[in-house]
Amino acid sequence: MAEFEPVLTARWGMDAPVWIDEYERTGGYNALRKAVTMDPDEVIEEVKASGLRGRGGAGFPTGSKWDFVPKDTGKPIYLVVNFDESEPGTFNNRELVERDPHQLVEGIAIASFALRCHQAFVYVRGEFLYPGQVLERAVREAYEKGYLGDSVAGSGFDLEVVLHRGAGAYICGEETALLESLEGRRGQPRLRPPFPVVAGLYQSPTAINNVETLSNVPHIVEHGHEWFAAIGTDKSTGPKVFSVSGKVEQPGNYEAPLGTTARTLIEGHAGGVLDGKALKAWTPGGSSTPLLTAEHLDTGMDFESVQAAGSLLGTGAVIVMDERDCMVEAALRLTQFYAHESCGKCTPCREGTWWMTRVYQRLEGGLGRMEDIDLLVDTGDNILFKAFCALADGAVSPVTSSIKYFRDEYEAHVTEKGCPFKTRAQREELAAVTPRGAGVEGSIPLSEVLT
């Protein structure tokens, strides 16, 4: 394969953030100027032909989504940008905006033009205080230079962009919960259909796109769909910013074509497993995607190959665990995360995640029973595909996949009456407290739960 030229991270060597003068000097907003001379449908066709698929996790074809938005209902059309990045292990949206915010602003402007949308909202994760400030300034600069506001790039097309800060709820990354939140409500997912493309924000046609997805759009318009489709695999086209973290020597965001193997990312880009230890497990796309193991390292990181390996590409967030890490403890921590972030709307998710944390604490605390392992599998089975949204399905992934590949570690927790990765003192300490939310009103010390 020819040497891959970075696309989305091309400006990452420059002083960050890249403000508008530098952005324009390096070819920025050329794509927008080109787009507004095209027919909006032509822009949609270009994106469709490029094969671009959503980078937020689901991998839905972006051009088709834009095509599905009805343009003639008489209602306003909205573009909502999902910058609520919070899938554990995922941090590419944050760095894309912190370093090159105008790439996203240009993508928003082009997408809005294609959609005939005159009002775009960016839902910024609340904890992203600084990235939000960077984007706020970039938006203001773009208004001043005429790339947003009245007559975008002199085209006669008007566009308003409003930033909206979230307030600390993972579930709001789920697109219908995000819409609820943006409408000033609790972030609880909606039942589909109707899908947001038909009845989204304020019951109007709405396209919801991820930050990385939209950051690709200027490049597609500028260089054409054939150039884009030549990157990656047949069905998973284009570049991807992979987030690699956990037990690696050089954690970070690495841009590579879709289809690049996990081995290349972990052993090449990220410098291998920390301290030269053996890799035990890794997530291909954040904590909601089933764990894979060392035997899957040659899997191509594209939607099809990861699925064939028994997991999902998700956000392309690789979390690496090594031989020193306890899989039961890792699954416990992730299960606590889902229990904390479950919005409470659907019973299987709300109750199931909470009960699974209790079973995990029992195992990790040394009072587990052999049948607890199957109890976890059974509980997971009663959550999977039984809730309104994918948070519930994601919650099951670390549980079932860790049991599938590391059942022996679960069994060792039972036979050794505690975590084999911990000393006796650490085990006793563990039995004395509830790790997540310890001391918070309503929480019960583990020792009391167990007896």
Add this chain to the structure above:
Amino acid sequence: MAVLSEELRAKADEIVARYPDTRSAMMPLLYLVQSVEGHVSREGMQEVADVLGLRTAEVEAVATFYTMIRKAETGKWLISVCTNLSCALLGARRLYERAAEELGPNAAHGATEDGRFSLHEEECLGACEAAPVIQLNFMNYDRMTEERLVDLIEACRRDEPPAASRGGVPSPFTTTSRILAGFGEAADG
């Protein structure tokens, strides 16, 4: 005494004007109230309800859903320690416990008695390349160590926090909430 001054009522109107639908202003308005009170009280919720033409219960239903809308007293300096997987693999649990030891038991429930600190065990902060990561009033400090954490706490006792890993020196919690309400963009550098 009203929570929102006349000047802030004007800001509230500015916030409402951003949206096609008034109710969408809910969250930024709650942040605006938080920027005055340091948290959101029932009186604050009543005023938001007043601006939006809703009942207080409807505002309360929203406010109680979101962790960054703080219902309890909150310190001038809110320390959030991520203990999710990527950070946990690199020792975040110990960092959180150290912060809890330094700040005492009240910090995690609301605020320390002197009103200076709050402590929050945080889910993934989307900065896993810098694990373990903590935030001080939502500004990131990368690759945190116990030693640096203790230094950071000491510096906050003097109201002199060091610059964050990106974006400069964090503001007090009230000012931070004003930024979250949509007032305050990034400066140069």
